[in-house]
Amino acid sequence: MDLQTLTYLFVGGSFAIYIGIAIWARAGSTSDFYVAGGHVPPVLNGMATGADWMSAASFISMAGLISNMGYGGGLFLMGWTGGYVLMAMLLAPYLRKFGKFTVPSFVAERFYSNGAAVVAVICLLTMSLTYIIGQMTGVGVTFSRFLGVTNEMGIYLGMGIVFAYAVFGGMKGITYTQVAQYVVLISAYTVPAIFISFQLTGNPIPQLGLGGTLTGQDIHLLARLDQVVTELGFGQYTTTATGSLLNMFVYTISLMIGTAGLPHVIIRFFTVPTVAAARSSAGWALVFIAILYTTAPAVAAMARYNIIATVNSGAKNGTDMFAADASLVHAERPEWMKRWEVTGLLKWEDKNGDGRIQIFNDKTKNEAAIAKAAAAGWAGNELTVNADIVVLASPEIALLPNWVIALVAAGGIAAALSTAAGLLLAISSAISHDLLKKIWMPDLSEKNELIAGKIAMAVSILIAGYLGLNPPGFAAGTVALAFGIAASTIFPVLMMGIFNKKMNKEGAIAGMLSGLIVTLFYVFAHKGLFFIKGTEYLGLIGGANSFFGITPEAFGTIGALVNFGVAYVVSKFTPECPEHIQHLVEDVRTPRGSKMVSGAH
Amino acid sequence: MDKSGKAYWYAVLKLVGVHLAIWAFVSYGCGIVFASTLNSIHLGGYPLGFWFAHQGSIYCFIILIFVFAKLMGELDKKFDVHEQ
Numbered sequence: 001m002d003l004q005t006l007t008y009l010f011v012g013g014s015f016a017i018y019i020g021i022a023i024w025a026r027a028g029s030t031s032d033f034y035v036a037g038g039h040v041p042p043v044l045n046g047m048a049t050g051a052d053w054m055s056a057a058s059f060i061s062m063a064g065l066i067s068n069m070g071y072g073g074g075l076f077l078m079g080w081t082g083g084y085v086l087m088a089m090l091l092a093p094y095l096r097k098f099g100k101f102t103v104p105s106f107v108a109e110r111f112y113s114n115g116a117a118v119v120a121v122i123c124l125l126t127m128s129l130t131y132i133i134g135q136m137t138g139v140g141v142t143f144s145r146f147l148g149v150t151n152e153m154g155i156y157l158g159m160g161i162v163f164a165y166a167v168f169g170g171m172k173g174i175t176y177t178q179v180a181q182y183v184v185l186i187s188a189y190t191v192p193a194i195f196i197s198f199q200l201t202g203n204p205i206p207q208l209g210l211g212g213t214l215t216g217q218d219i220h221l222l223a224r225l226d227q228v229v230t231e232l233g234f235g236q237y238t239t240t241a242t243g244s245l246l247n248m249f250v251y252t253i254s255l256m257i258g259t260a261g262l263p264h265v266i267i268r269f270f271t272v273p274t275v276a277a278a279r280s281s282a283g284w285a286l287v288f289i290a291i292l293y294t295t296a297p298a299v300a301a302m303a304r305y306n307i308i309a310t311v312n313s314g315a316k317n318g319t320d321m322f323a324a325d326a327s328l329v330h331a332e333r334p335e336w337m338k339r340w341e342v343t344g345l346l347k348w349e350d351k352n353g354d355g356r357i358q359i360f361n362d363k364t365k366n367e368a369a370i371a372k373a374a375a376a377g378w379a380g381n382e383l384t385v386n387a388d389i390v391v392l393a394s395p396e397i398a399l400l401p402n403w404v405i406a407l408v409a410a411g412g413i414a415a416a417l418s419t420a421a422g423l424l425l426a427i428s429s430a431i432s433h434d435l436l437k438k439i440w441m442p443d444l445s446e447k448n449e450l451i452a453g454k455i456a457m458a459v460s461i462l463i464a465g466y467l468g469l470n471p472p473g474f475a476a477g478t479v480a481l482a483f484g485i486a487a488s489t490i491f492p493v494l495m496m497g498i499f500n501k502k503m504n505k506e507g508a509i510a511g512m513l514s515g516l517i518v519t520l521f522y523v524f525a526h527k528g529l530f531f532i533k534g535t536e537y538l539g540l541i542g543g544a545n546s547f548f549g550i551t552p553e554a555f556g557t558i559g560a561l562v563n564f565g566v567a568y569v570v571s572k573f574t575p576e577c578p579e580h581i582q583h584l585v586e587d588v589r590t591p592r593g594s595k596m597v598s599g600a601h
Numbered sequence: 602m603d604k605s606g607k608a609y610w611y612a613v614l615k616l617v618g619v620h621l622a623i624w625a626f627v628s629y630g631c632g633i634v635f636a637s638t639l640n641s642i643h644l645g646g647y648p649l650g651f652w653f654a655h656q657g658s659i660y661c662f663i664i665l666i667f668v669f670a671k672l673m674g675e676l677d678k679k680f681d682v683h684e685q
Binding site: 066071073074075077078081082084085088089090093207208210211212213220221222223238239245248249252253274275276279280282283286287290293294297586589590591592593594 | 606609610613617620621624628629632633634636637640644645646647648650651652654655656658659660662663665666667669670673674677681682683684685
């Protein structure tokens, strides 16, 4: 069967499964709709959380990023997994005991203030919407690349599918669909990795293969890779950090506490039956996430090696890479390179006119590399490889059968759809439950609230689709913003709500606002006011990364510190938190008496 | 034995503190600050500091969560605040 037919079969088949599950798990009550009735077992909830968490960016882009960054890419690996430890120990069990549907509901009740809830809703909507734009574009890209439809058509298809199962199934439909999506995306990620690891090192387990020796040679894969990239003038793979050590440190913290503060991840822990289950569910979530996150560095390093070894036989055989016949003749390049050249993600430019492909770092300061390249008559790097290729083309680079390529297509789409659905649920519950039911129309019946929730979700899908079709040009930068906001607003307010029973509403509101403003101020200084080009004001803060060399992506940590500090000081000068709230906090701290999660007051 | 809410909360904070110290040690310690020192030790083909940043810290996180969940379960029973 040819690739196109197989891809249609795999993608179409997975869609049929998702919709089938959605019909089976229709939501009948607001409890079903928001928290799947609160009855999802920890292991299944862990899987669903994994799918919810691993977005199109994790699936398609992360390995490529690590491949280029080397050791420094570890900040994504540690940052996006370490947050679950914080979740399990500091947030999930207590929020579950609190027993409310949403994060803003917790804020509203704990800080006895609708104002605090509104601030939380604003933070939540900003985060979720910026995040969802990336998912919709991810769906569009994957569809157009693998199914041969236009980008627009891809987004419409994606909207239709999400609409079908998210609007009718609510959290219940989403949760069980995500379990299926997890299975699809994880097999799509690991199957090619297993093949590639086996080909390169003879060990089918990528996590072990990365530490293994190259087949038929007496050298470790990582040692060879280090040697090859340094000789070609790149930074050593296993030691090169991006930016300063301090920045890597702060960036990792930012991603960790940002992860723990993402509302669409937090609400997953309201779907489990007990407080004890909330703790272990975070562990299961991390197990399922770790399968992808420990495979990614193997995919990254092996792809880096494979790409260089494909175009330079010296790198492959451990011989002189600067020899005249080491570089691949362009006319003899493998089929997959031709295919990806068409997409523009792979580009070759014959700078020295010898008809061969040279790959090296032409901006290097490494004298030895410069001298060797000059002696060999290399006039500049000739091959540019887009980072996204690393995952999408890996089955082709390793010459795997067509069904593996079709599986990767289905996996990429599953990753984008599952995250989009989780985000849509967080958005719709914030609007229908926190704003409508709690603040504007307290008399809303459960039936009408359910209808309102579905309408809010449908509208969000339309907005997300619109933004996916007309991406505001800053989609990439906004993901960093989403984590920055989560880290500097939601995480601190939840922490203080649980661990400081004297924290009052004045402190909480002042803390959230100052965390938000400080973070936005620093990010906008680098990227422009609301990401509009030309409105950067770096001069005002004294140049790029002026705060101890910290990049805007890493600034959420500083925002969080400001949040904690301001909240503490303000709470000391304002009326103390009422007695009954302090008792409430004490009650939240013990598991006994946990009830079904509900929307009631 | 003191079974008050205060004593329970104190025990919880101690448990959380110990686990978070390990959490910070494996990621920020071994994965970042001491990484270059640890790189002189090898684990198969892995330099150890690199291994912690790309693999090891994640395995430690998983173990930490399950151990914590188990110890918390025991603590809940000891102080008689577990769910029935």
